[in-house]
Amino acid sequence: MPAIPVSDVDLYTPEARTDPYAIYAELRDLGPVVHLARYDLYALPRYQEVRAALMDWRTFSSARGVFVDPGMNAQLEGITLCSDPPEHTALRSVLGRPLRQDRMRDVTPTIEAEAERIVAELVGRGRFDAATELAEHLPLAVVSDLVGLPDRGRAKMLEWAAAMWDMQGPADERFTSAAPVVEEFMEYVTHDAVPGRIRPDGWAAHLHRAAADGELPPEKCPALMLDYVTPSLDTTILAITNAIALFAAHPDQWDLLRADRSLIPHAINESLRLETPVPQFSRVLTEDHEIDGVGLPAGSRVALLYGSANRDERHYPGPETFDITRRPSDHLAFGRGEHVCVGMHLARLEMGTLLDRLADRVSRFETLASTPMINNGLRGLAHLDVVVRTDETADAARPA
Numbered sequence: 001m002p003a004i005p006v007s008d009v010d011l012y013t014p015e016a017r018t019d020p021y022a023i024y025a026e027l028r029d030l031g032p033v034v035h036l037a038r039y040d041l042y043a044l045p046r047y048q049e050v051r052a053a054l055m056d057w058r059t060f061s062s063a064r065g066v067f068v069d070p071g072m073n074a075q076l077e078g079i080t081l082c083s084d085p086p087e088h089t090a091l092r093s094v095l096g097r098p099l100r101q102d103r104m105r106d107v108t109p110t111i112e113a114e115a116e117r118i119v120a121e122l123v124g125r126g127r128f129d130a131a132t133e134l135a136e137h138l139p140l141a142v143v144s145d146l147v148g149l150p151d152r153g154r155a156k157m158l159e160w161a162a163a164m165w166d167m168q169g170p171a172d173e174r175f176t177s178a179a180p181v182v183e184e185f186m187e188y189v190t191h192d193a194v195p196g197r198i199r200p201d202g203w204a205a206h207l208h209r210a211a212a213d214g215e216l217p218p219e220k221c222p223a224l225m226l227d228y229v230t231p232s233l234d235t236t237i238l239a240i241t242n243a244i245a246l247f248a249a250h251p252d253q254w255d256l257l258r259a260d261r262s263l264i265p266h267a268i269n270e271s272l273r274l275e276t277p278v279p280q281f282s283r284v285l286t287e288d289h290e291i292d293g294v295g296l297p298a299g300s301r302v303a304l305l306y307g308s309a310n311r312d313e314r315h316y317p318g319p320e321t322f323d324i325t326r327r328p329s330d331h332l333a334f335g336r337g338e339h340v341c342v343g344m345h346l347a348r349l350e351m352g353t354l355l356d357r358l359a360d361r362v363s364r365f366e367t368l369a370s371t372p373m374i375n376n377g378l379r380g381l382a383h384l385d386v387v388v389r390t391d392e393t394a395d396a397a398r399p400a
């Protein structure tokens with residue numbers, strides 16, 4: 001049996017968090033599975049193996065956590081993200097109820113109205129931060145309302161969520177400074193976000209109602225709230241910001257989208273493929289397992305590198321090219337299989353509505369400056385300073 005290639009690359013330096021793509025290419029070249037010696041993790045950097053692992057939860061289990069640090073994995077055992085069927089199936093059916101595709105009808109009018117309002121205001125101004133002023137708006141104005149936490153919780157959601165994501169990496173400095181913030185968040189979901197204080201028609205209240213109806217053990221409610229709060233904001237904010245940055249860099253693709261709005265769903269997939277906001281989760285092997293002729297022992301923690309798989313040249317020809325006509329609906333930015341992102345319909349709705357409203361008004365985005373977000377579980381831009389041109393400004397600039 002061939003030996004497993006070993007690499008001592010560090011995926012958690014600020015440089016690697018900003019631009020991991022050269023490292024990913026190196027790992028893909030090394031083989032279908034690579035031992036990351038620094039963190040005693042086996043990484044799957046290629047598309048086919050990541051996808052196969054996602055579709056085989058019996059072998060690639062989430063029940064022992066999907067993060068890097070053993071303490072964090074032990075602490076979050078039992079949330080939806082970190083469980084296997086049949087427990088996972090029961091939790092997900094409750095958690096996913098307000099996020100089902102057919103429930104998006106309820107939130108569409110608010111999302112459309114807020115998208116129209118924010119796009120009109122920012123485009124009117126001509127220059128804005130596409131991360132903090134545009135991309136944050138819908139998730140903060142709409143989604144934090146849908147979760148329904150009391151005011152203090154709403155104001156803190158972004159800070160708490162970012163800390164939770166930071167604790168998904170190894171126990172480095174970012175992890176350590178996030179720990180007290182996560183502790184505050186856990187206190188809050190256990191003692192403050194309780195019936196009587198949360199919005200009675202929100203997602204948080206829905207969990208407590210399901211517990212009262214016997215669908216969930218009541219002691220699960222605080223932990224399940226993490227499944228709503230942690231992934232519902234930054235992921236989408238980064239995805240929207242990444243898409244704007246890509247369209248600023250590739251104006252020909254923006255022209256295509258403006259000329260044919262049916263390309264919007266494909267543009268969403270292509271931007272998620274190319275700039276994947278959640279670059280990895282992990283699994284633990286429940287039995288000895290062979291990957292492409294390489295044997296891994298039961299109990300190994302295996303990192304599924306979604307960000308690398310989405311740029312695998314074995315699967316996507318010319319993977320570095322942003323091409324909204326590519327139609328890569330099989331990308332892995334939302335995962336696949338049992339744990340495929342339960343919020344993806346909401347994320348797509350938010351992204352699609354914003355792109356549509358922007359396409360009504362903006363003829364060009366120009367990036368003035370950008371700042372990367374350095375976080376152990378997420379990747380993208382914390383700031384994206386852009387100037388936009390509209391058809392009117394373009395006409396005015398043209399010689400008479």
Ligand code: HEM
Binds near residue numbers: 227333334342347
């Ligand atoms: C563009 C935005 C988003 C991205 C890129 C994203 C990414 C992901 C990924 C990769 C997974 C798979 C986890 C795994 O493989 O173990 C996942 C699961 C999940 N996502 Fe999202 N997500 C996004 C938006 C959202 C939103 C808006 C919500 C709303 C609440 C959400 C809630 C969840 C939950 C609860 C899970 C766990 C599902 C399960 O374990 O069955 N996500 N997401």
